[in-house]
Amino acid sequence: MTLPTNPAPIGIFDSGYGGLTIFEKIQKQLPQYDYIYLGDNARAPYGTRSFEVVYDYTLQCVKKLFDLGCHLVILACNTASAKALRTIQQNDLPNIDPSRRVLGIIRPTSEIIGEITQSKHVGLLGTSGTIQSNSYPMEVAKIFPEVNIVSHACPMWVPLIENGEHQSEGADFFIKKDIDTLLSKNNNIDTLILGCTHYPLILEKIKKYLPSNINIISQGDIVGQSLKDYLNRHPEIETKCSKNAHIEFLTTESADKFNASAALFLNKKINAKHINIL
Numbered sequence: 001m002t003l004p005t006n007p008a009p010i011g012i013f014d015s016g017y018g019g020l021t022i023f024e025k026i027q028k029q030l031p032q033y034d035y036i037y038l039g040d041n042a043r044a045p046y047g048t049r050s051f052e053v054v055y056d057y058t059l060q061c062v063k064k065l066f067d068l069g070c071h072l073v074i075l076a077c078n079t080a081s082a083k084a085l086r087t088i089q090q091n092d093l094p095n096i097d098p099s100r101r102v103l104g105i106i107r108p109t110s111e112i113i114g115e116i117t118q119s120k121h122v123g124l125l126g127t128s129g130t131i132q133s134n135s136y137p138m139e140v141a142k143i144f145p146e147v148n149i150v151s152h153a154c155p156m157w158v159p160l161i162e163n164g165e166h167q168s169e170g171a172d173f174f175i176k177k178d179i180d181t182l183l184s185k186n187n188n189i190d191t192l193i194l195g196c197t198h199y200p201l202i203l204e205k206i207k208k209y210l211p212s213n214i215n216i217i218s219q220g221d222i223v224g225q226s227l228k229d230y231l232n233r234h235p236e237i238e239t240k241c242s243k244n245a246h247i248e249f250l251t252t253e254s255a256d257k258f259n260a261s262a263a264l265f266l267n268k269k270i271n272a273k274h275i276n277i278l
């Protein structure tokens, strides 16, 4: 099938709602562009799935966004960036359409981390998939070999948020437990990467259990700035991104369900549409 070539929205992909925390910041920094947000809610969470499954699902969603016309797709999901991005960029894009681009969110975060940490010990919390992939330590080592990444997976955090239990006492139990475990691995951490797009929703609880001298990195702002720089450096892509400030939300789950939960992430009402990926 030939892909549409007209200027089109920037595609923002996430396994579900988490990417909304990234999208919100991108849209704030780049309000002039059109966006299609695609949440694969029917198959989320991705965090505990194998490499093969995360790669297959992510590739299907990227292809869907290309079919809808997108020339540039952002994987606004750490798990998909960790497990699928490189293979899509290296193996799939050359066959699908070498002029299209897929970018992730691990690289932009890794590019600035060495400038923020003083102690050179950085904490990383994320899904099991992101932590097991070792993507953050590998990316950071390429740019800042002196920085030590101390990782810990928090498999309970996404389900607590997805089930609307993140304000409960039960959530406090797991948040405190995971932060204590991370800090017990290294007490020189001065910077913390929230390496999962869901975690900004529990920022207040994270702050409650984290020593106040530890800096928390806001991934959304970093990705927004990095995309702005990217578009400035790549006019051949920028000119293919349409600019009518129009936003469309698509979900593989029911639109009503998406609208209700997305309001939690975005603090505003939205009107999503259901889409079939296959």
Ligand code: DGL
Pocket: 014, 015, 016, 018, 019, 044, 045, 046, 047, 048, 076, 077, 078, 079, 080, 126, 127, 130, 158, 195, 196, 197, 198
């Ligand atoms: N949005 C994903 C991330 O940033 C987490 C959600 C999931 O497990 O699907 O890693």
